Amino acid sequence: xxxxxxxxxxxxxxxEVAAANRLHRTWLEARAPLPVMSGxxxxxxxxxxxxxxxxxxxxxxxxxxxxxxxxxxxxxxALAEAFAETESIRLAIAVWAGSRITLDPDWTAGLPVDAxxxxxxxxxxxxxxxxxWAARATRGLIDRMPVDLSQPVDLLLxxxxxxxxxxxxxxxxLRRTFTTGPWSRLGPVRGLAATLPGDRLRVGxxxxxLTLPGDGDIDVLLGLGPADRAPGLVLGSLVATDPASLxxxxxxxxxxxxxxxxxxxxxxxxxxxxxxxDVETVRFDLASDLxxxxxxxxxxxxxxxxxxxxxxxxMAAQPVNVSQARQSCRAVFSATGFEAAxxxxxxxxxxxxxxxxxxxxxxxxxxFDRPFAFLVRHRPTxxxxxxxxxxxxxxx
Numbered sequence: 001x002x003x004x005x006x007x008x009x010x011x012x013x014x015x016e017v018a019a020a021n022r023l024h025r026t027w028l029e030a031r032a033p034l035p036v037m038s039g040x041x042x043x044x045x046x047x048x049x050x051x052x053x054x055x056x057x058x059x060x061x062x063x064x065x066x067x068x069x070x071x072x073x074x075x076x077x078a079l080a081e082a083f084a085e086t087e088s089i090r091l092a093i094a095v096w097a098g099s100r101i102t103l104d105p106d107w108t109a110g111l112p113v114d115a116x117x118x119x120x121x122x123x124x125x126x127x128x129x130x131x132x133w134a135a136r137a138t139r140g141l142i143d144r145m146p147v148d149l150s151q152p153v154d155l156l157l158x159x160x161x162x163x164x165x166x167x168x169x170x171x172x173x174l175r176r177t178f179t180t181g182p183w184s185r186l187g188p189v190r191g192l193a194a195t196l197p198g199d200r201l202r203v204g205x206x207x208x209x210l211t212l213p214g215d216g217d218i219d220v221l222l223g224l225g226p227a228d229r230a231p232g233l234v235l236g237s238l239v240a241t242d243p244a245s246l247x248x249x250x251x252x253x254x255x256x257x258x259x260x261x262x263x264x265x266x267x268x269x270x271x272x273x274x275x276x277x278d279v280e281t282v283r284f285d286l287a288s289d290l291x292x293x294x295x296x297x298x299x300x301x302x303x304x305x306x307x308x309x310x311x312x313x314x315m316a317a318q319p320v321n322v323s324q325a326r327q328s329c330r331a332v333f334s335a336t337g338f339e340a341a342x343x344x345x346x347x348x349x350x351x352x353x354x355x356x357x358x359x360x361x362x363x364x365x366x367x368f369d370r371p372f373a374f375l376v377r378h379r380p381t382x383x384x385x386x387x388x389x390x391x392x393x394x395x396x
Contacts, residue, residue, distance in 0.1 A: 007082030008089075008381050011075065017383045019043075019066025023299070024384050025239050026064075030298035033231045033373075035286035036331040036388035041161040041342035042292065044079055044093055046300060047072040048157055049322075049346065052107045052315025057303040064300025073110050080112035088216020089378070089385070090162045092137040096130070098154040100350050102317040119156065123149050130156070134328075138162045138341035146289060146326040147345040155320055155348040163376055163385050165214025166337040169196055173335045175396050176282070181370045188396035190283040192335055198250035198275025201366055202243045203258035207234070209243045210279060210366060212338075217380055220338050222281065223373040224260040224366070231389050235373040239387055249364050250275035261366045272362065281368040282393030284333045292325035292344070301325060312348075323349035331388055333374070340376060340386045 012020070023046075024039025043065060050061035050072045062072060076093050083091040093112050097103050098119040108116050119126050130145035137160030147156060176191030178184045202209050206229065210222045223238030252263045296302045301322055304310050310321035324347035331340040368390075376386040 007079070007086065008378055008383060011078050011082060012381065012383070014381075016067065016071065016075070017381045021239075021382070021384050022066060023064060024387065025236070026298045027295055028239060028387065029232075029236060030295040033235045033389040034288040034290060034329075035391065036288050036329040036340065036342075036386055037290060038161055038327065038329055038340075038342035038344075038386045040383065040385050041159055041327060041329075041344045042299060044076040044091065045157055045159050045344055045346055047076050048093065048095075048111070049304060049312075049315075051110055052104070052312045053304065054311045054313045057309070057311045060303050061300045064298070077110060077112045077115075080115070086216075088163060088165055088214075088218050090137070090139070090160075092133075092160045094133060094158050096126075096156045096158075097316075100318065101154045101320065103155075104314055104316060107315050119153065130158075133158070134160060134343045138343060139164070139339075141330045141332070141339060141341035142328050142343045144328070144343075145345055146328040146343055147324055147347050151324065151347070152349040153323070153347045154318075154350045155316065157346045157348070159344045160341070161344075161385070162339070162341040163218060164337065164339040165216050165218035165220070167335075168213050168215065169194055171279075171281075171335040173283075176280075178369055183370060183393065186392065186395055190394040190396050192279075192281050192283060194279050196277050196279060198277050198364065199248060201249035201261070201277040201279075201364065202246035203249045203252070203261060204241075204246040206259070207237045207241060207246070208249070208259040208261055208366060209238065209241065209246060210277075211243055213379070214337060217378055218338075218385075219377045219379045220333070221375040221377060222368060223375065224368060224370075225373070226259060227370060231371065231373070235387060235389055238373045238375050239384060248275075249277060249366070252364060254362060260368065261364065264363045264365070266363050276364065278363060278365040279368075280365065282390070283335070284331070284390045284393050286332075286388060286390065287330045288328070288388070290327045290329070292327060292346075293322075296325075299325075318350050320348040320350055323347050329386070329388075331374075331376075331386060338376070342386070
């Protein structure tokens with residue numbers, strides 16, 4: 001694999017991966033589960049903010065990001081440069097300043113190359129330019145900047161994170177209708193099916209986890225919990241659980257069951273070469289719009305958003321504070337692969353034939369026929385990129 005594709009391993013230490021994952025989980029725990037969200041989409045922007053802040057404002061941001069001042073100053077530009085042209089993960093960071101703000105040149109020197117733009121004050125023109133940047137930076141998955149330009153915006157910081165991967169083993173498309181459960185009211189939905197190596201499925205008392213490997217070092221994990229378990233607990237368990245700590249579903253015997261899993265015996269035309277798992281799941285296309293200030297404590301934005309106490313003396317000559325902080329996300333799960341994107345914006349304001357069935361096959365089947373969680377993870381480092389909750393599949 002190309003060196004640039006391994007950028008995360010070269011740039012982030014295991015401690016920093018753990019810090020980014022901790023921010024993701026802390027944010028997740030601070031609110032109800034959403035269809036899709038990205039803590040890693042927020043993490044570099046907290047670093048950018050921290051390098052321009054002083055005093056308690058800076059300390060709060062660094063604590064949330066889990067970074068030292070020196071690393072916070074280096075990581076955003078390094079990540080943006082490394083991922084500018086990779087296929088599986090892309091990250092762009094940009095800053096736009098209005099005429100009432102004079103940026104500190106030492107602060108801008110630490111930003112990615114060509115990251116600084118201008119807000120003209122013409123709302124329509126600025127919106128068009130910002131929306132075009134969001135679409136370009138997310139390969140068209142998100143077509144608008146999640147910021148309200150009808151409110152005062154003197155300075156805007158944004159990150160755009162996108163992930164795309166193709167399944168190593170593609171799914172088969174099929175049309176499904178559920179006769180029981182919460183999806184029975186939907187009518188026909190767009191289902192997916194595949195037979196995967198048996199080690200892809202791990203099971204525990206409160207969670208079954210299916211790992212779907214894609215190219216570009218990306219794994220997508222699907223997590224199914226007990227039907228009566230709250231969505232937040234299922235998603236939190238998926239984020240916190242190392243699948244290797246769970247039991248291999250391949251070890252289950254015929255007649256055994258786990259969450260969403262049953263084991264039967266079939267007669268087949270071919271001998272079984274090794275453990276396999278049959279998967280029945282659904283396509284999904286999910287979107288979320290999040291207000292980061294709803295979880296300001298979890299994200300270290302409490303002082304940064306306080307008009308009277310925010311201190312960004314190293315960022316601009318004029319006093320500024322965070323006035324808006326939003327993220328738009330989208331995730332698409334299909335037969336051939338997965339793609340997701342997040343744009344995070346922080347606005348600052350001044351104030352053939354019938355075969356003979358001669359062989360026996362142990363069939364391990366997991367069925368995702370009700371709401372479930374998903375997690376997108378960088379395989380070599382364990383960095384969590386996106387997470388979400390599939391409340392409903394795509395309808396046919």
